[in-house]
Amino acid sequence: MTSLTAHGICNAIGGQLVSGPFERVASGGVCTDSRALAPHAVFFALGGEKFDGNLFAPEASRTAAAVVVSRVEPGIDPSCAVILVEDTLAALQKLASWWRSNLKLTVVGLTGSNGKTSTKDLTTAVLSRKFRTVATEGNLNNHIGVPLSILKAEPDDEMAVWEMGMNHPGELAPLCGMARPHIGIITSIGTSHIEYMGSRDNIAREKCTVAECLPENGHMIFPADCDYADMIRQSTRAACIDCGIDSGTVRAENLVSTEDGTRFTLIIPDFCRETVELPVHGRHMVCNALLAAAAGWVAGLAKEQIVSGLNEAKLTGGRLHCKQSDGILVIDDTYNANPDSMQAALRTAAGLPCTGRRFAVLGRMGELGTFSAEGHALVGRTAEELHFDYVVSVGQDAAQITDAIPPGSATQALYLATPEEAAEWLRNHVAPGDIVLFKGSRAARMEQVMNLTFPPQ
CATH class of the missing domain: 3.90.190.20 (Mur ligase, C-terminal domain)
Structure with a gap:
């Protein structure tokens, strides 16, 4: 996020400046952890079952340009702007939504039961071959992580790959509302979080929120062998692209396990038939790579850029x-x-x-x-x-x-x-x-x- 004054933040989130200067400039980004604050950042005092962020605002105020709180604690530095809101999480999400409306980038919104972060890494590696690309760090994909990811984007970024997770019904809609993707990817529909969702059918309906939010000129990308493919197609106005091993619009053939990963032929009709040396093992990782290749294809990359992005991709730790x-x-x-x-x-x-x-x-x-x-x-x-x-x-x-x-x-x-x-x-x-x-x-x-x-x- 670019520099903002305390006055500008108040306008964006509907907050009240209760102390500190209106003209105080925040240029150090946004943070929810007082231990990790950059100088001149904005600190959002989030609350949880076991912590109250308001209690850390006085400490944060000695580093931050502004603190956003739902209760003012004594001891806040007088040079720090203090912005009072009813709900600090809602305020964080409002700021992210406002910032997203100021960005001209193309967004890939990515969800799924398995493979989200690996597919995010692969998609980012591909898109970065042509565009200045920003992506979710690690797996910051929930109601806090998504707005933080959005707020890390800069005005000159051209593409964003934002991962969106959920474990309860209704959680994806506000994330999609903030991210506003043009390209959607559903990596898989499985049994993850079934304890809270109740059934795979409910999980599928929730994942299809991403398909529903896409514009008519967008693209929806998903596995060809997904047993909810018809539901995905029926949920969106966007063009649908299915991907798979030996099947789908974007497909892989001739898979060979190598010492360093998996070699396969990437086939996109009337566009490419190229050999990929994916630096990770597993058929499911090849499927993830195909989703990334499809995103690169619809984003306008050359076939050489897609292949080199996959060949040189680096995945987040702990994944095969x-x-x-x-x-x-x-x-x-x-x-x-x-x-x-x-x-x-x-x-x-x-x-x-x-x-x-x-x-x-x-x-x-x-x-x-x-x-x-x-x-x-x-x-x-x-x-x-x-x-x-x-x-x-x-x-x-x-x-x-x-x-x-x-x-x-x-x-x-x-x-x-x-x-x-x-x-x-x-x-x-x-x-x-x-x-x-x-x-x-x-x-x-x-x-x-x-x-x-x-x-x-």
């Missing part, structure tokens, strides 16, 4: 990152998990060349509700069907994964209660030539198991 440790291939897919992404990671690990044994080290999956037992069991059965040598479940609820593998199976199943126990067992059993996959939901902290077993160099 492979590394060697004393002759053992370690697959770090620890960022998050649900049954669909678990199965995709298992299939990827099972498809890699291996001279030793395959280990799956798996933690619990959250927000599955009544589907939890079935979802965890499905993962265990999938690992067995893929002939993993060992499946190690770690921590609370994860035993449901290994319980699904029957005694006497060729796949040996083991449950361990803590990261420390799991790491000790692994250190005593893995050997050069083995492949070890780590995956689980954020709360499972599988990166801790991985780092205890294979300390970072």
